[in-house]
Amino acid sequence: MITETVEAPAANQANPTRLRKQGWLATLWSDLKRDRVSWLFLAPFLILFFVFTVLPVVTSIGMSFTYYNIMEPAKFIGLSNYKLLFVDDDIFLKAIGITIKIAFVTGPIGYVMSFLLAWLISQIPIKYRFFYTLCFYTPSITSATAMSVVWLYLFAGDRKGLLNYYAMQLGIFDEPYLFLQNINSIVPVIVIVSLWMSMGVGFLAFLAGLQNVPKDLYEAGAIDGIRFRWQQLIYITVPAVKPQLLFGAVLQIVASLTVFDVSVQLVGLPSPLYAGHTIMTHLYDYAFIKFEMGYAAAIAVVLFIMMIGLNRLIFKWLGRD
Amino acid sequence: MEGIVKGKRIDFGGIFLYLFLTGLGIVMLLPLVYMVSTAFKPVSELFLFPPRFFVDNPTLINFRDLLLVTGTTSVPFSRYIFNSLFVSLCIVFFGTIISAMAAYPLAKHNMRFGSAIFNLIVLALMFSPLVIQIPQYLIVSKLGLINTYWALILPFLAAPVGMFLMTQFLRQLPDALLEAARIDGANEWRIFWTVVMPMLKPAISTFALLSFITAWNDPHPAQVYTTDNDMKTLPFAIQSLSGGVGVIARVGTLGAASLLMIIPIIIIFIITQRMVLQTMAHSGLKE
Numbered sequence: 001m002i003t004e005t006v007e008a009p010a011a012n013q014a015n016p017t018r019l020r021k022q023g024w025l026a027t028l029w030s031d032l033k034r035d036r037v038s039w040l041f042l043a044p045f046l047i048l049f050f051v052f053t054v055l056p057v058v059t060s061i062g063m064s065f066t067y068y069n070i071m072e073p074a075k076f077i078g079l080s081n082y083k084l085l086f087v088d089d090d091i092f093l094k095a096i097g098i099t100i101k102i103a104f105v106t107g108p109i110g111y112v113m114s115f116l117l118a119w120l121i122s123q124i125p126i127k128y129r130f131f132y133t134l135c136f137y138t139p140s141i142t143s144a145t146a147m148s149v150v151w152l153y154l155f156a157g158d159r160k161g162l163l164n165y166y167a168m169q170l171g172i173f174d175e176p177y178l179f180l181q182n183i184n185s186i187v188p189v190i191v192i193v194s195l196w197m198s199m200g201v202g203f204l205a206f207l208a209g210l211q212n213v214p215k216d217l218y219e220a221g222a223i224d225g226i227r228f229r230w231q232q233l234i235y236i237t238v239p240a241v242k243p244q245l246l247f248g249a250v251l252q253i254v255a256s257l258t259v260f261d262v263s264v265q266l267v268g269l270p271s272p273l274y275a276g277h278t279i280m281t282h283l284y285d286y287a288f289i290k291f292e293m294g295y296a297a298a299i300a301v302v303l304f305i306m307m308i309g310l311n312r313l314i315f316k317w318l319g320r321d
Numbered sequence: 322m323e324g325i326v327k328g329k330r331i332d333f334g335g336i337f338l339y340l341f342l343t344g345l346g347i348v349m350l351l352p353l354v355y356m357v358s359t360a361f362k363p364v365s366e367l368f369l370f371p372p373r374f375f376v377d378n379p380t381l382i383n384f385r386d387l388l389l390v391t392g393t394t395s396v397p398f399s400r401y402i403f404n405s406l407f408v409s410l411c412i413v414f415f416g417t418i419i420s421a422m423a424a425y426p427l428a429k430h431n432m433r434f435g436s437a438i439f440n441l442i443v444l445a446l447m448f449s450p451l452v453i454q455i456p457q458y459l460i461v462s463k464l465g466l467i468n469t470y471w472a473l474i475l476p477f478l479a480a481p482v483g484m485f486l487m488t489q490f491l492r493q494l495p496d497a498l499l500e501a502a503r504i505d506g507a508n509e510w511r512i513f514w515t516v517v518m519p520m521l522k523p524a525i526s527t528f529a530l531l532s533f534i535t536a537w538n539d540p541h542p543a544q545v546y547t548t549d550n551d552m553k554t555l556p557f558a559i560q561s562l563s564g565g566v567g568v569i570a571r572v573g574t575l576g577a578a579s580l581l582m583i584i585p586i587i588i589i590f591i592i593t594q595r596m597v598l599q600t601m602a603h604s605g606l607k608e
Contacts, residue, residue, distance in 0.1 A: 028433075031432075031433040032433070035426075035430065035432040035433055037426075037430075037509045038426035038430040038432040038435075039426075039432075041422045041423060041425055041426045041509070041513070042422070042423045042426055042427070042438070044419045044422060044423070045419045045420060045422065045423035045479050045484060046423070046438070046479075048419065048475065048476075048478050048479035049442075049445075049479040049481075051460065052457055052460065052475070052476040052477075052479060053445055053450070053453065053479065053481075054441075055456065055460065056453035056455075056456035056457050056460065057453055057456075059456035059459070059460075060452070060453055060455065060456050063455070063456065117342075117345075120338060120341070120342060121342070123338065124338065124339070124342070130594065131346075132342050132346055133594065134587075134590070134591070134594075135345075135346030135347075135349050135350055136345075136346065136349055137590070138349075138350070138353065138587060138590070139349055139352070139353070141534050141538075141583075141586045141587070141590060142353070142538075142583050142586075143537075143538030143539075143540075143556060143582065143583075145538070145540050145556040145559050145560055145579075145582075146356075146538070146556070146559060146578075146579035146582040146583055147352065147356070147579065148559075148579075149356060149359065149572060149575040149576050149579050150352045150353075150355050150356045150359070150579075151352075153355075153359070153372075153572065154352070154355070159370065160368070160370055160372050161372075162355075162372050162374070165371055165372050196349065196352070201482075201531065201601075204597060204598065204601045205601045205604045205605075207598060207601070208597075208598040208599070208600070208601035208602035208604070209601070209602055209604075209605065211598065211602065212602045241605075242605075243604075243605020243606055243607050244601075244602075244604060244605050246605065246606040246607070247604045247605055247606040250446055250447055250606065251446075253447075254446075254447065254448060254449045255449075257449070258449040258451050258452075260451065261540070265560075280451060283451075283452070283454075284454075287454065287455045287458075288458075288544075288545060293455055293459075296455055297455055297456075300452040300453065300454075300455060303448075303452050304448050304452045307447055307448040307449065307452075308444070308447050308448060311447040
């Protein structure tokens with residue numbers, strides 16, 4: 001019975017005429033029956049995945065066309081939420097701007113930095129690598145919540161704030177600068193903290209990919225006249241770790257578009273003059289503080305489309321051979 | 322690419338590389354060092370002017386305060402630690418088994434819709450679970466799970482990242498062992514536990530690390546799915562300890578709590594790092 005599961009597909013593909021005769025539904029049924037052991041293995045994951053991921057995505061899209069505040073039943077209001085979002089909600093438009101500003105700085109810089117650092121680490125002997133890996137990776141596994149104690153003190157807006165103290169000692173500032181209250185410095189502070197935390201799973205993927213680039217590729221390159229380290233990097237290393245680069249890009253895009261915890265921990269919700277307001281904080285504000293679920297769902301759909309769209313774009317751009 | 326390329330006399334490139342990496346590494350670690358030093362500072366040193374980076378007279382008083390005197394809530398701090406540990410360990414344990422079980426047929430059985438399911442998982446990697454928080458909340462409350470451990474665990478078991486990493490890792494492993502076990506008459510369930518699970522060990526420890534980090538650090542589930550103070554987790558407790566944004570109060574206790582939060586993760590990373598790198602080598606995505 002078990003061997004069937006594995007060998008049957010070959011037999012099935014070998015006989016396309018039989019397939020056509022039986023009809024589509026019948027083949028589907030026999031395939032499902034043949035694969036039942038596989039489906040049993042998949043069942044727990046698929047059920048949970050369906051209930052807590054697929055269903056929510058579908059519900060979000062549906063809910064974005066309604067007015068729903070949990071207390072009353074949802075009312076269908078068509079595209080009003082989206083109209084409100086893009087035409088009347090100035091704060092949302094501001095949030096999009098801030099999110100894009102943060103994402104377009106932390107995304108590419110964090111990504112390139114992770115790759116270059118991983119590459120530099122792969123140039124040193126294995127026994128020293130672990131120390132450096134730990135240095136660069138550890139910040140990403142700390143949480144914004146736990147680190148808030150450090151950032152709030154480091155960027156504190158009085159003379160006791162470390163940064164202000166040192167800057168005043170060196171004569172850069174005459175009086176303390178309100179890093180976390182001044183609307184000009186809020187975005188840069190969020191960017192710096194996000195960058196500090198950006199060398200995460202992608203960094204590990206790069207590191208692992210770089211360790212496994214076949215050595216003969218480099219030897220072949222040397223024969224073909226590659227002389228410098230940077231030539232090696234561009235012509236051999238990057239193409240060899242492209243799958244990892246793509247994986248890292250996907251994670252980086254998702255992470256940099258959903259800046260939330262760092263913003264809320266550092267500058268609060270709402271932040272001064274909404275200067276640190278991202279799409280994610282806007283969503284959270286409407287969903288769990290104002291309980292306008294329909295409107296919040298529309299925000300979620302916009303963010304969802306941005307993430308999937310940007311990822312598709314990256315796939316097209318990086319993924320072509 | 323053996324180490325530093327040997328220069329003619331002195332290898333300036335190599336020296337510069339080490340200086341650069343070490344310098345940047347230290348800068349990256351500074352905030353953490355500062356947190357450690359804050360956690361051990363006595364009250365008299367916390368509000369000194371000029372501010373000190375390092376601690377002069379380290380003390381454990383902050384940890385004692387944290388564990389004995391809880392302050393604002395009636396719930397002892399140890400309860401939060403227990404909640405966080407229990408929830409995270411459940412997510413790691415059951416999440417790993419569920420993902421491994423799902424990865425096995427996707428990687429090694431030639432099943433119909435297999436690639437469609439895999440593509441769906443890759444698509445799920447492309448957006449953050451944060452955007453589906455609202456319907457997730459509605460589903461959890463419809464199921465009557467609010468204020469239970471189920472609400473903190475169930476929604477996070479089917480993680481696309483884990484499933485993706487395990488499937489990719491399993492795909493590159495040879496089929497020979499599986500075939501041998503099948504010839505010996507073992508059924509799929511037995512093969513899964515005796516052959517597949519041991520082979521998957523690197524991927525399992527990687528996913529265990531990643532899912533532990535996510536579960537342990539995430540303040541949202543406790544914020545959204547629970548209203549009881551008894552059910553809150555560590556990140557939430559830390560947020561309430563700090564007394565809100567911009568308030569610099571109880572810095573020492575806060576530092577101690579934050580340190581307690583970060584230490585387990587670093588230890589787990591140190592233990593699993595070798596296997597993590599082995600797994601991540603197969604994390605590649607192809608169009």
